[in-house]
Amino acid sequence: MKRFKLLIVLCCLFIQSSCITQAKKINGVSFVASREAIDGKHVTPVVNLNANYAAVMPFGFIKNLSHPEVVYNIKGQWYGETNEGVKQYIQELRKKKIKIMLKPQIWVWHGEFTGYIEMTNEADWKVLEASYSKFILEYATLAEDVNAEIFCIGTELEKFIANRPDYWFKLINEIKQIYKGKLTYAANWDEFKRTPFWEQLDFIGVDAYFPVSETKTPTVEACLTGWKEHKQVISTMSEKHKKQVLFTEFGYRSVDFSGKEPWKSDTNMIEVNMDAQTNTTKALFETFWKEDWFAGGFIWKWFHNHSRSGGKNDSQFTPQNKPVEALIRKQYSQNE
Template sequence: MKIIFRMSLFLLVCSCAMTSHKTEKINGVSFVASRDTINDVHIKPLLNIHANYAAIMPFGFIRELSHPEIVFNTERQWFGERAVGVKQYAENMKKNQIKVMLKPQIWVSRGAFTGGIKMTSEADWQVLEDSYTSFILTYAKLAQELQTEIFCIGTELESFIDERPEYWKQLIVNIKKVYKGKLTYAANWNEYDRTPFWDPLDYIGIDAYFPVSDEKTPTVEACRKGWLKHKPTIKSFSERYKKPILFTEVGYRSVDFSGKEPWRSDRDMTVVNLEAQTNTMQVLFEVFWNEDEDWFAGGFLWKWFHNHKEAGGENDSRFTPQNKPVETLVKAHYSK
């Protein structure tokens, strides 16, 4: 009997050890900063769709693409865009068992693409580097204080990285001195394969706005063919660096041609096409969410607003899945 008991205990311990090492798929949302504090009412809709992660996104502002100074954490910003808001959001998420990726981002005046940030003199590059270091270390320290699971060191800053790669490598060293969690960078879909510093990071982060279909209402089959053109390259990139891919942003608008140039956020794209959004999202989940976490970690849907009852809806042409048919699809896949 003792031998049987010991063997049973050994098998139980082994089983528990194996279970504890199972990696959880990141079923995330990009939680939009607002003017307001949040509470359980704002978080309940996340729990309803079985989200287990939220990206919290404070902002720094640049006047124009060649301007070197970043303004951040000021009283003029919305509550959720500042350190005090990050803290309040993160603490409420964690209270509800939702994990956090802190993802500080830059906003250029009039919505210019951040990938084009580029200085015209060495002096300005130095100012930008000092300014960005102050910006990112402020939030890296806060991420450590809040014990966030992931910290994202930047989002879609390809020209800045192309021109100043050594700065970024040293920046990662400095971040690791103050933050001890997992690190990633949110590379644009056409930038990740030349980003020069994946080795010291934990996830290969991709804002996954890959084109998948030129159809006005993309069919499931067309989107599947479109993704299968990209998926092998993405997987081989993960194997090359022996790190999992994390879709730091992913999503589609509820508009015509939603799979053609998924990154577009033009205000004049107003013709609502809910089927287009649903089909593109369905294929995204089918192609990636059943993959092993060793190479595909999951992702963060772009984007989710705190005021769920008023957000999205069937007349909304933007990215959010809230109160649209695709929200039911998200819930079904995240529940797995």
């Protein structure tokens, strides 16, 4: 009898282990908002990529790094960045069975880094907190209304979080009263180790722009080596918090030195290098997609008008109409 019970336990453990190993990855795209509504022809290329998720990204705006007011849904804002546009995009993506991460983001005028948003006095901190809460809770409500599978509570806001941790714990509780799906936060690659509230969320979210190679055209092997130290830190965080890691953004530009400082969108970097983009991306897939503690990620970035996006002369992040697109398609097909 004891041997029979032991056999049942072992079978259950084997089945559970198999389910974890075979679990679907989040094979996502960061679906860039445009000035116009989308329809099926804009979503079909996402399906053809074998993607199963899209991050839809409404925007709020701040005048400068020490300005406390977030404005959004304003006149002149692009349609896809507004409440109405978000709903319409999600509706069209849903028709093709694409799941959703709703990821509201802040844009500081002139493109200054959001991680440096920091107020100079208590009064302004209070204004910022109230303003950000209004912004994020409105989208939490929208996420619940449209049954978004994941809601991202913020993107790369390290100084805001470091200065006001109590506010963020309170905000997460308020979000949970509204939205019942999975929660994450998109921490910058050099921030996630210090983010204090992973225990309150479902995924450890990382914008994965880790430096992996300093060469002009990095090889896959060099990038695999470059990932080793970073991977150890990431996996340790997953183990510590008993949470899967989700790359809320990942990707490389098709440009020389793509693995050196992958976060850079410097317009002076114009030397197109498709091999650099492909090799760095391949190494990232080989490093993470086989790991059970890794949930998947969202490629940065995917434009609605596929036929006019990317291409052989483009040095920016999008993989569209570049050799790396075929690599992503193949990788994303493996977890269908």
